[in-house]
Amino acid sequence: MQATPATAPIHADINPFPIEDQQLCIGRLPLSQLAERVGSTPFYAYDRALLDKRVERLRQALPKAIKLHYAMKANPMPALVCHMASLVDGIDVASAGELKVALDAGADPHEISFAGPGKRREELKQAVAAGVLINIESFREVAELAAIQAESGRKARLAVRVNPDFELKSSGMKMGGGPKQFGVDAERVPELLAQIGEAGLGFEGFHLFAGSQNLKPEAIVEAQCKSYELAVRLAEAAPAPVRFLNLGGGFGIPYFPGEQPLELASIGANLAGLAERAARDLPHAELVIELGRYLVGEAGVYVARVIDRKVSRGQVFLITDGGLHHHLSASGNFGQVIRKNYPVAIGNRMHAPQREIASVVGPLCTPLDLLADRMELPVAEVGDLVVVFQSGAYGLSASPQGFLGHPQPCEVLV
Amino acid sequence: MQATPATAPIHADINPFPIEDQQLCIGRLPLSQLAERVGSTPFYAYDRALLDKRVERLRQALPKAIKLHYAMKANPMPALVCHMASLVDGIDVASAGELKVALDAGADPHEISFAGPGKRREELKQAVAAGVLINIESFREVAELAAIQAESGRKARLAVRVNPDFELKSSGMKMGGGPKQFGVDAERVPELLAQIGEAGLGFEGFHLFAGSQNLKPEAIVEAQCKSYELAVRLAEAAPAPVRFLNLGGGFGIPYFPGEQPLELASIGANLAGLAERAARDLPHAELVIELGRYLVGEAGVYVARVIDRKVSRGQVFLITDGGLHHHLSASGNFGQVIRKNYPVAIGNRMHAPQREIASVVGPLCTPLDLLADRMELPVAEVGDLVVVFQSGAYGLSASPQGFLGHPQPCEVLV
Numbered sequence: 001m002q003a004t005p006a007t008a009p010i011h012a013d014i015n016p017f018p019i020e021d022q023q024l025c026i027g028r029l030p031l032s033q034l035a036e037r038v039g040s041t042p043f044y045a046y047d048r049a050l051l052d053k054r055v056e057r058l059r060q061a062l063p064k065a066i067k068l069h070y071a072m073k074a075n076p077m078p079a080l081v082c083h084m085a086s087l088v089d090g091i092d093v094a095s096a097g098e099l100k101v102a103l104d105a106g107a108d109p110h111e112i113s114f115a116g117p118g119k120r121r122e123e124l125k126q127a128v129a130a131g132v133l134i135n136i137e138s139f140r141e142v143a144e145l146a147a148i149q150a151e152s153g154r155k156a157r158l159a160v161r162v163n164p165d166f167e168l169k170s171s172g173m174k175m176g177g178g179p180k181q182f183g184v185d186a187e188r189v190p191e192l193l194a195q196i197g198e199a200g201l202g203f204e205g206f207h208l209f210a211g212s213q214n215l216k217p218e219a220i221v222e223a224q225c226k227s228y229e230l231a232v233r234l235a236e237a238a239p240a241p242v243r244f245l246n247l248g249g250g251f252g253i254p255y256f257p258g259e260q261p262l263e264l265a266s267i268g269a270n271l272a273g274l275a276e277r278a279a280r281d282l283p284h285a286e287l288v289i290e291l292g293r294y295l296v297g298e299a300g301v302y303v304a305r306v307i308d309r310k311v312s313r314g315q316v317f318l319i320t321d322g323g324l325h326h327h328l329s330a331s332g333n334f335g336q337v338i339r340k341n342y343p344v345a346i347g348n349r350m351h352a353p354q355r356e357i358a359s360v361v362g363p364l365c366t367p368l369d370l371l372a373d374r375m376e377l378p379v380a381e382v383g384d385l386v387v388v389f390q391s392g393a394y395g396l397s398a399s400p401q402g403f404l405g406h407p408q409p410c411e412v413l414v
Numbered sequence: 415m416q417a418t419p420a421t422a423p424i425h426a427d428i429n430p431f432p433i434e435d436q437q438l439c440i441g442r443l444p445l446s447q448l449a450e451r452v453g454s455t456p457f458y459a460y461d462r463a464l465l466d467k468r469v470e471r472l473r474q475a476l477p478k479a480i481k482l483h484y485a486m487k488a489n490p491m492p493a494l495v496c497h498m499a500s501l502v503d504g505i506d507v508a509s510a511g512e513l514k515v516a517l518d519a520g521a522d523p524h525e526i527s528f529a530g531p532g533k534r535r536e537e538l539k540q541a542v543a544a545g546v547l548i549n550i551e552s553f554r555e556v557a558e559l560a561a562i563q564a565e566s567g568r569k570a571r572l573a574v575r576v577n578p579d580f581e582l583k584s585s586g587m588k589m590g591g592g593p594k595q596f597g598v599d600a601e602r603v604p605e606l607l608a609q610i611g612e613a614g615l616g617f618e619g620f621h622l623f624a625g626s627q628n629l630k631p632e633a634i635v636e637a638q639c640k641s642y643e644l645a646v647r648l649a650e651a652a653p654a655p656v657r658f659l660n661l662g663g664g665f666g667i668p669y670f671p672g673e674q675p676l677e678l679a680s681i682g683a684n685l686a687g688l689a690e691r692a693a694r695d696l697p698h699a700e701l702v703i704e705l706g707r708y709l710v711g712e713a714g715v716y717v718a719r720v721i722d723r724k725v726s727r728g729q730v731f732l733i734t735d736g737g738l739h740h741h742l743s744a745s746g747n748f749g750q751v752i753r754k755n756y757p758v759a760i761g762n763r764m765h766a767p768q769r770e771i772a773s774v775v776g777p778l779c780t781p782l783d784l785l786a787d788r789m790e791l792p793v794a795e796v797g798d799l800v801v802v803f804q805s806g807a808y809g810l811s812a813s814p815q816g817f818l819g820h821p822q823p824c825e826v827l828v
Contacts, residue, residue, distance in 0.1 A: 073779060073818050076816075076819060093819075094778070094779050094818045094819070095777070095818050095819040095820050096819075097818070097819025097820060097821070098818065098819040100819075101819065115779060116777050116778070116779055116818075117722070117724075117733050117775065117777060117778075117779070118721040118722055118733040118734065118735060118775075118776065118777030119721075119777070120721055120735060120777075137722075138722050138724050138733075140722050140723075140724075140796070141722075163726060173780060173781055173782070174781060175779075175780075175781060178727060179726040179727040179728060179729030179731075180726050180781075181724065181726070181731045181733055181773070181775045181781075182779070182781075185726050185727055307532040307533075307534055308531070308532055308551075308552050308554050308555075309554075310531075310552050310554075310595065312577060312593040312594050312595070312599050313592060313593040313599055314593060315593030317531075317593075317595045319531050319532040319552075319595055320532065321532060321534060328814060333747065333748055333749060334747055334782070334814075335747060335780075335782050337751065359595070361531065361532075361595040362532065363509070363530055363531060363532030363533070363534075364508070364530070364531075365487060365508050365529060365530055365531070365589075365596070366587060366589075366749075367587055367588060367589060367594075367595075367596075368587070368748070368749050382554070396816075397814065397816045397817050397818075398814050398817050399814050400742060400748075400811065400812050400813050400814050400815070401814070401815070401816065402490075402810075402811045402815065403811050403812050404487050404508045404509050404511070404512065404530075404811075405490060405507075405508070405509040405510075405511025405512040405514075405515065406509050406511060407511070
């Protein structure tokens with residue numbers, strides 16, 4: 001007898017949390033107990049041990065020569081940034097606000113880098129005063145930094161963010177190639193490097209970031225090779241030896257049915273090759289990869305309580321106290337073109353045999369407030385806890401928390 | 415000589431603000447002066463006189479018998495809610511948080527109504543204590559209110575939100591018809607009304623809300639007629655005379671090229687007819703329409719300053735200090751399937767003759783942060799003020815203000 005073909009793609013089995021007596025355990029606590037400890041729903045919970053494990057596995061897969069940075073835009077919760085700062089080699093920030101959190105977290109300023117296309121003069125001043133590395137995104141920023149260095153007497157440390165002449169294939173977001181607001185077009189970088197040299201600014205290297213949320217190792221390998229080669233070419237025009245080469249990130253995590261976790265083996269092998277070449281081509285350079293979502297995304301869940309259970313014309317709706325105001329990404333309203341379901345579970349009925357097709361919605365007066373659209377789930381009742389997986393990155397901070405005036409959710413690191 | 419056909423749809427000429435010496439004037443202040451008064455960019459500014467004018471024109475177009483409610487979810491800025499409370503006949507709130515703002519604004523509790531699919535018990539208690547009208551969205555809410563009424567000895571005032579058996583055609587968002595999380599399916603309302611009667615709750619009427627952001631008067635007229643007829647039918651099973659009939663809203667405003675302002679004449683004529691019929695069919699009923707976006711959307715602008723001007727491979731980018739973290743809707747990341755440009759201008763160069771094609775982006779490290787995609791604009795320089803029109807509704811409160819840790823914007827009512 002032949003296997004029947006799957007009728008529709010399903011979510012990969014990626015739940016990294018143990019299950020005890022039907023309860024999902026986060027930070028070793030059964031979910032119902034964790035909810036009591038938090039004291040209110042909805043909340044985000046991030047599992048410390050999973051963060052550790054993720055960094056450890058990544059270190060095993062990558063050559064020792066590669067430095068690992070955490071891009072805190074993915075999750076800026078102060079306690080989590082503090083924990084990550086103890087695990088990785090540097091923190092990447094995207095604003096003066098994030099810079100403050102990174103410094104408070106005890107990150108070494110020398111290993112903090114600051115990128116972003118519209119840095120205000122005040123932000124650049126703060127970055128120079130903090131002594132962090134500034135990823136230059138335009139000719140204007142070079143002129144601003146020259147003035148700030150002259151005024152303050154403090155050396156401005158900078159790397160050039162390059163808008164490459166290629167794209168990261170298969171990325172969720174493309175951030176390089178063609179006309180872009182990010183970085184300086186590769187062909188104009190030699191001119192920029194000359195200005196940096198003339199101004200006597202502290203040139204340290206290059207930053208290339210081709211795209212994000214990529215699940216195809218071959219596309220990441222290709223982008224890293226091309227980024228490396230472009231950097232070596234551009235280094236010829238540099239006013240000082242390259243000491244820092246950020247090859248970007250782009251490592252994706254599986255969110256939707258049909259997606260599989262990223263295979264690291266070929267990426268690790270390729271980076272080992274690049275590290276060897278760099279020892280010859282750019283002997284003073286540290287090779288860095290910068291990851292946000294990949295480090296923290298799978299360690300986090302969003303938890304909301306079922307407030308009402310409603311059957312409307314045959315369709316089951318679980319109405320929860322959480323929704324798009326806390327988790328815009330899971331609702332599909334942040335960068336997705338076609339709404340797809342995040343993996344969702346009933347966290348206190350993990351192995352319940354009775355299942356049904358249900359939609360999970362929030363309390364907002366808008367049909368956009370949809371956490372799960374007609375998914376197969378255990379039959380849930382008022383008081384049960386809905387869990388949205390893969391919620392450690394671009395969750396709370398990427399959501400319109402003030403929308404409709406509902407209470408703020410908690411965040412816990414357990 | 416024949417006129418050449420337009421090659422592409424353009425934005426309707428809807429700018430309601432006067433222009434003086436190239437400056438857009440908000441609340442009679444030239445934009446550069448207003449920016450100095452505010453003291454920082456970016457900011458939202460709402461024009462008090464335009465709010466007055468909008469309500470006045472609407473009152474002229476609608477029959478006197480129709481009561482006008484402001485749905486404050488569109489813009490919950492406290493000063494603006496306070497101003498609106500003085501202009502309209504009631505305020506509609508969507509959470510206990512909004513209820514607090516409405517009460518603080520001095521709105522008469524008797525004229526406040528509270529809707530939302532997942533009202534928590536605490537919220538229902540607050541609403542009963544405040545004496546506002548609660549729009550029931552499920553059987554559970556009836557049971558909760560019965561318990562709260564018994565415990566507190568305070569009469570719970572309620573209306574039944576009905577999920578009709580039709581949809582509002584051509585709406586941006588459909589909120590009725592088919593299976594929905596909103597309201598109670600029309601066919602189950604008689605059963606619900608019986609429970610309300612048995613529990614001795616203070617039944618006052620019905621709420622029907624078929625959809626929002628509709629620019630077709632004929633679709634609104636049809637929905638209002640059908641809503642009215644459904645309410646009359648359902649009233650037969652009501653435990654008390656209908657005193658309140660909310661026919662919803664759905665009045666749209668033009669955002670995108672090709673869209674035109676909503677014509678009110680036929681809507682006004684239809685409502686006059688319905689008011690006459692109601693005098694016979696439901697002699698105790700007040701007819702209400704509930705508008706949010708239509709009342710405040712066009713009175714507001716979002717203003718951001720140009721921080722950098724960059725030409726990347728022939729494309730002009732104006733990089734501003736504002737972006738999707740303050741105005742998610744204008745970036746296309748809130749409910750839009752295909753990104754389209756809001757109307758945008760350079761507010762201190764309104765009639766500048768030199769024009770170019772430019773993209774307006776924000777300071778965030780994501781390609782989603784796009785306020786204008788290759789629009790024809792006056793040639794702008796660093797320091798200029800970019801204005802996004804039609805920003806009085808679903809702007810700041812619907813945006814992920816914490817994203818990437820940039821400063822919060824100001825809001826002013828001028």
